[in-house]
Amino acid sequence: MATMADIRNGMIIEFKDDLWEVVEFLHVKPGKGPAFMRSKLKNVRTGKVIENTWRESDTFNEVRVERRKMEYLYRDGDFYIMMDTETYEQIPVDASLVGEQDKLLVENMEVSLLLTPSGKILGIELPVTVIQTITECEPNVKGNTASGSGKIAYTETGLRLTVPFFIEAGDKVKIDTRTLSYIERAN
Numbered sequence: 001m002a003t004m005a006d007i008r009n010g011m012i013i014e015f016k017d018d019l020w021e022v023v024e025f026l027h028v029k030p031g032k033g034p035a036f037m038r039s040k041l042k043n044v045r046t047g048k049v050i051e052n053t054w055r056e057s058d059t060f061n062e063v064r065v066e067r068r069k070m071e072y073l074y075r076d077g078d079f080y081i082m083m084d085t086e087t088y089e090q091i092p093v094d095a096s097l098v099g100e101q102d103k104l105l106v107e108n109m110e111v112s113l114l115l116t117p118s119g120k121i122l123g124i125e126l127p128v129t130v131i132q133t134i135t136e137c138e139p140n141v142k143g144n145t146a147s148g149s150g151k152i153a154y155t156e157t158g159l160r161l162t163v164p165f166f167i168e169a170g171d172k173v174k175i176d177t178r179t180l181s182y183i184e185r186a187n
Helices: 095-104
Strands: 013-014 018-028 036-045 049-055 059-062 067-077 078-083 090-094 110-115 122-125 129-137 151-155 161-162 170-175 181-183
Touching: 067 090, 078 095, 090 095, 090 122, 095 122, 095 170, 161 181
Parallel strands: none
Antiparallel strands: 013 018, 013 059, 018 036, 036 049, 067 078, 067 110, 078 090, 110 122, 129 151, 129 170, 151 161, 170 181
16 A cells, blocks of 8 residues: 555556556645645546545555557557567557547557556557647638637547647647647648
8 A cells, every 4th residue: 555655756546446647746734734745647548637635644556557668550440459669569459448549549659558567458658749630620811820719620530629820731730648739830
């Protein structure tokens, strides 16, 4: 069992009957009352981020996880086929383990496969940014500038995001995989 003092970034814990990765945390020692900790947790399976407050008396189970570099090859029905870049072994990953991250996967992309010490696949971990091509967006209208709210665009994988007005169909854009938001135009 681990306690509040054991928490660190990147740690994976069992919480609410699921596996969560600690994204960030902050120890708080108020002038009055006991110390506590605020944390942001990301669901390993779905990628959903929640906030939680821990007291000193709270305990939880830490899960040891191995990250193995893989290359995403293609989708085959309910499975995503990943290839180990060292042994060239192909491993099918169930679509339910990929979850909402499927809209960020592009063929030949490098990802990390999360495995328990016994070899059970927990999910995948994407790089912080990905580059995708815009396939559909509203046309540019004269008078629109780079500032403002932006317009809706769709990428090659069907991801819907808000981009600046100057982005057009065919442009490559860099996307933050944590927030699913536009960062910049890619070369």
